[in-house]
Amino acid sequence: MNTLPAIPPAILRAEDLGRSVNGKTLLEKITFELHAGEALAIVGPSGSGKSTLLRLLNRLDEPTAGTVYIDGSDYKGIEPRVLRRRVGLVTQRPFLFPGTVEQNLRYGPLQRGEIVSDEILSELLGKVCLTGYSSRNVANLSGGESQRVSVARTLANSPSILLLDEPTSALDDASKIEIESLLLNIVHEQKLACVLVTHDKAQAVRMAGRALLLADGKVIRSGPTGEVTHA
Amino acid sequence: MLKRIFTDPLHLVLAQALLAALAAIIVVSLARRRGINLISDALIAMGRGLLQIIAVGSILALLLKGPRWNGGWLLIAMIVAAGATSARRAKGVPGAFAVSTWAIAIGAGSVIAIMTALGVIDSRITSLVPVGSMLIANAMNTNGLALNRIRADVLAHTGEIETALALGAEAHVSVAPYVQAAFESSMIPAIDSVRSLGIVWIPGLMAGMLLSGARPLYAAVYQFVVLAMILASSGLTSLVSTLFIRARMFTSASQLMLRQER
Numbered sequence: 001m002n003t004l005p006a007i008p009p010a011i012l013r014a015e016d017l018g019r020s021v022n023g024k025t026l027l028e029k030i031t032f033e034l035h036a037g038e039a040l041a042i043v044g045p046s047g048s049g050k051s052t053l054l055r056l057l058n059r060l061d062e063p064t065a066g067t068v069y070i071d072g073s074d075y076k077g078i079e080p081r082v083l084r085r086r087v088g089l090v091t092q093r094p095f096l097f098p099g100t101v102e103q104n105l106r107y108g109p110l111q112r113g114e115i116v117s118d119e120i121l122s123e124l125l126g127k128v129c130l131t132g133y134s135s136r137n138v139a140n141l142s143g144g145e146s147q148r149v150s151v152a153r154t155l156a157n158s159p160s161i162l163l164l165d166e167p168t169s170a171l172d173d174a175s176k177i178e179i180e181s182l183l184l185n186i187v188h189e190q191k192l193a194c195v196l197v198t199h200d201k202a203q204a205v206r207m208a209g210r211a212l213l214l215a216d217g218k219v220i221r222s223g224p225t226g227e228v229t230h231a
Numbered sequence: 232m233l234k235r236i237f238t239d240p241l242h243l244v245l246a247q248a249l250l251a252a253l254a255a256i257i258v259v260s261l262a263r264r265r266g267i268n269l270i271s272d273a274l275i276a277m278g279r280g281l282l283q284i285i286a287v288g289s290i291l292a293l294l295l296k297g298p299r300w301n302g303g304w305l306l307i308a309m310i311v312a313a314g315a316t317s318a319r320r321a322k323g324v325p326g327a328f329a330v331s332t333w334a335i336a337i338g339a340g341s342v343i344a345i346m347t348a349l350g351v352i353d354s355r356i357t358s359l360v361p362v363g364s365m366l367i368a369n370a371m372n373t374n375g376l377a378l379n380r381i382r383a384d385v386l387a388h389t390g391e392i393e394t395a396l397a398l399g400a401e402a403h404v405s406v407a408p409y410v411q412a413a414f415e416s417s418m419i420p421a422i423d424s425v426r427s428l429g430i431v432w433i434p435g436l437m438a439g440m441l442l443s444g445a446r447p448l449y450a451a452v453y454q455f456v457v458l459a460m461i462l463a464s465s466g467l468t469s470l471v472s473t474l475f476i477r478a479r480m481f482t483s484a485s486q487l488m489l490r491q492e493r
Contacts, residue, residue: 157398
């Protein structure tokens with residue numbers, strides 16, 4: 001008897017996720033699923049709740065309704081440090097720590113007592129096209145280089161889910177294209193589940209197969225990115 | 232000159248207070264010409280300060296007639312008032328009043344208690360309350376400086392702190408540089424006071440002791456004793472308050488609560 005191929009379980013599932021602060025609803029009933037190797041774009045106007053949603057996904061903020069399941073487990077039962085290692089975040093500004101590129105890359109694993117080997121360090125730098133930058137002081141890096149270090153620093157934690165919060169919006173056009181293509185390669189190569197917040201519809205189409213359009217904290221449209229952004 | 236005009240000591244001291252306040256008003260009036268308006272703040276602060284010190288003086292006069300432990304109650308009341316005052320420097324920091332009051336109680340209170348038990352501070356009210364109040368007042372200033380600095384640093388470095396959290400750092404690790412900077416900067420006045428003792432300033436306690444006929448060497452060494460106790464109580468207060476406030480800035484899920492309104 002022929003059986004249908006089993007659908008792999010979602011690596012990330014947001015269920016009726018919401019957040020209200022002082023009686024004001026910032027986000028309401030957000031539900032979606034994401035599988036390994038899949039990218040989802042969150043688009044919408046400023047103040048629509050895009051970044052609020054991303055902050056809920058790695059629990060930098062607490063949902064006041066609903067929850068998130070990571071590999072089928074309610075993330076409220078996962079220790080925040082462990083959760084945040086698995087759900088990596090790349091922010092709009094890189095916020096590098098004072099010191100060298102190498103110190104920044106070693107930061108995450110060091111928090112759980114792991115030392116990144118020189119081999120892995122070189123590999124990470126190679127992935128973000130910064131080979132030979134290990135001993136550079138981060139104060140002397142360009143905007144694009146800093147964002148690459150930020151990406152490599154997040155990858156050093158070996159996340160299975162990658163959250164990208166407007167990762168290229170603070171960069172010039174040349175750096176923007178470079179970082180975008182770099183992220184696309186990494187997401188595809190490592191089969192990461194990726195949630196991208198962007199105000200740039202063209203970027204959403206280039207980077208993600210599916211999209212959610214938010215307005216006033218609610219999903220007003222979802223589906224293939226091209227349809228959502230051009231409807 | 233005033234002594235020739237006012238023969239009654241009470242009239243004389245009121246005239247002295249008026250002239251000293253006038254000097255302060257002239258200075259803040261000059262500042263107003265440069266767009267810095269502190270006149271109402273200065274007037275309220277001076278009026279309040281004068282009333283408070285008269286009230287405390289009157290209470291002291293009454294307590295002097297009572298048992299020694301009366302001094303303890305007065306110091307406890309001072310600690311609570313100091314907690315409320317320095318908590319104002321940490322607007323928006325959750326639990327600032329409780330943190331300040333406990334930090335001052337532990338920092339200044341323990342030094343006062345230990346030093347009194349050891350006989351370094353005389354347990355008579357006339358000695359315990361003035362010396363204790365000096366320790367509490369300095370602990371209050373140190374605490375205010377520490378909280379003010381930590382609040383400003385955390386608000387200015389929210390991105391760095393949340394990046395550290397997002398990389399799996401524990402809450403206390405993510406704010407460690409700012410807690411350390413707050414502690415260090417809050418200790419600058421107390422350390423500088425000891426460092427410049429006798430060179431830049433002769434503190435009021437020593438001057439008072441000299442005026443009341445104490446031997447200069449005894450007055451000098453006792454002043455050092457008081458400043459060393461101030462350093463100890465201020466340091467302990469700052470240490471405790473920065474540790475307490477660090478814990479209060481995060482939820483149990485390591486989420487930073489102190490953030491600019493968005």
